[in-house]
Each structure stands twice: as C-alpha cells, then as structure tokens.
Amino acid sequence: MSQALLTVIGEDRPGIVAAVTQALYAADCAIGDASMMRLGGYFTIMQVIDYSRDFGAVEAALDPAVKRLNLRVHLDPISSVPAQEDVANVRVTVYGADHPGIVAGVTEALAKIGFNIIDLESEKSGNPERPIYVMIIQGSAPQGLEQVRQTLEPLKVEQGVEISVHAIDTALL
C-alpha cells in the first residue's frame, strides 16, 4: 500500500466531492485524513489517500471527473510518515478589521515560542466595504497557555485586532 497527498480545486458546484471520491473508490483507493472546504468561489480538497495499484492508475481514474468538472488536480506520492504525537492544547481566535499582515504577525509571534499550528481556519467576512477578518488557530503550545497570551498581547494594539487564547481541555470520560 502506498500513500499520496491529493489536492483538488475547482469552481464550487454540487458533486465535486462525490465525483472525486467515487473515482478513487473505483480505483481501490482509501481516503485518510482530509480537509474539504469552500475557499472564496472555489471548492478545495486536500486528502491523504492509500492506493494499491500504480500511481498512473490513480491519475487515470480521476481523469473523467477532472475533465467533466474542470478541476485542477495535484497528486504527490508521500512516504508514510506517522502523525505527530503533539495534540492541540490551545485555541487562539483573532478578529478585527481586515488588513494585510494579521496572519503574518500572529503566526510569526507563535513560531517564535515554538507553537506548532495543527489547524488554521480563517475567513474574510462581513460588509465588502469594511470587511472583517476572523481566524481560528489550534495548536500545541510547548510552554502552555500563559506564554501564548503574553506573546500575542502586543499584537492587539499593533494589528488592531481582538485576540483571545483558550485552553483546549479534553474531558476523558
């Protein structure tokens, strides 16, 4: 069994996920971790797939869907690296009047303290004349919550955004 990372983008319309996953299933592929969502006017898919036939067979299987739905596809063979052990223990939410530099500023500060981003979702939203930017980051903070708070505190003024930091506490029941 080999692994590949499959990226698909296309103008958003109903049926993209069904067409891609049906083609993969017919070609004996299995889907692992996946992120599928609309970004702007496009629908995007990134997923890890396991395939048992040769690489070319996967590409060939996707071809009819690609042509019919006018998709762009990228398939990268990857080695089967096990997922990292660290789990998200902190969630950072950021929002404010949209302007360039919010993501760069926040994530640079996080990188400096060794914060490992596991998940980042953001959205430009609101009135088109006065858009707001909303970003939710989940990751693992090696030194814990308080260090994240202190690191991000100056950015509230620098970037003119609201930032809140919450513990992600797992209730094992």
Add this chain to the structure above:
Amino acid sequence: MAVLPILTYPDPRLARPSEPVAEFDDELRTFVADLTETMYAGPGGVGIAAPQVDRLQRIVIVDVRPKLGEDCHGLMVLINPELVAWEGMAVGREGCMSVPDFTGNVIRAERIQVQAQDPDGRDRVYECEGFEARAVQHEMDHLDGLLFLDRLVSRKTDLFRRKNYQKKK
C-alpha cells in the same frame, strides 16, 4: 470488587437504550462497587455508565475529583438520573473509554440540575456546572444509546457561526 471489561465502538451493544432500575438490593450495590472500580481503573477515571460494561440499566457514576480536586461533589452514583434543569451552552473536547484514541468537540449545558436515586433508592438532587456537568451529561447519553460521536460539532462552532445572510448586490 472487580474491574469489568469495557465495550468499545463499533460494538452495537453501545447503541441500546437502558432500562430503569427497579430493585435496590445487594446485587445492585455489588454491581455499583464493581462499576466504580472499573471507572477509577480507566484512562480518564472520572465517569462511567452501566451500558459501557454491557449492563442495560440506568446507572451512571461520576467522580471528577481526579480532575478538580475537592471542588466538586466527589463520588456521585446516579441511578435513574433525569436532567430537571439546564442552562448555558459550552463547547468542549471529549473523549470516551468506549471510543479509544478519538476526541472531538461537543456542546453541553454549562449548568445542570440532575435528579436521581442512590444505591439505597433514596432520592438525590445534584447541581453541577462546568466539567462535572459535562461528565454527567456525557455518561447519561450512554443510557440512551448515544455516544459523544452522535453530538460532534465542527471546530469552528464555538465562536463564529457560518454567515448565512444574502450579500447585497
């Protein structure tokens, strides 16, 4: 006392609803002792429900002291529990002995009032909040054949709803 084997998903027995307890006898109290020991032996060790050990009776045990210390009710044995009041909503990540190696976000009431009987059949009422309230609600779901997997919400749900208004042209 004995540590009982835990059913794990996808065992279909976890989906069956449990029956109310009618007999408050020594057999029940022995089972409650075993169930309590099984809970403490688990990875979280703070909550368990009878159907998780393949006994379809409405029995829940919660003791969040390992997590909160003495700032809680301690050991609660909830037999035939009913939620009589609840308020507030909070998203929190949960895991479950019956669903190993998976955690996910679930919305629960922040404060609850739960009415139940103890192992001797006496009526009890508890008011719980936060983590303890979450644990009680999670375990009570097992009595109706529900797992936290049935209540998963998206990572984004805590703060921002998807915009659903029309854009003006």
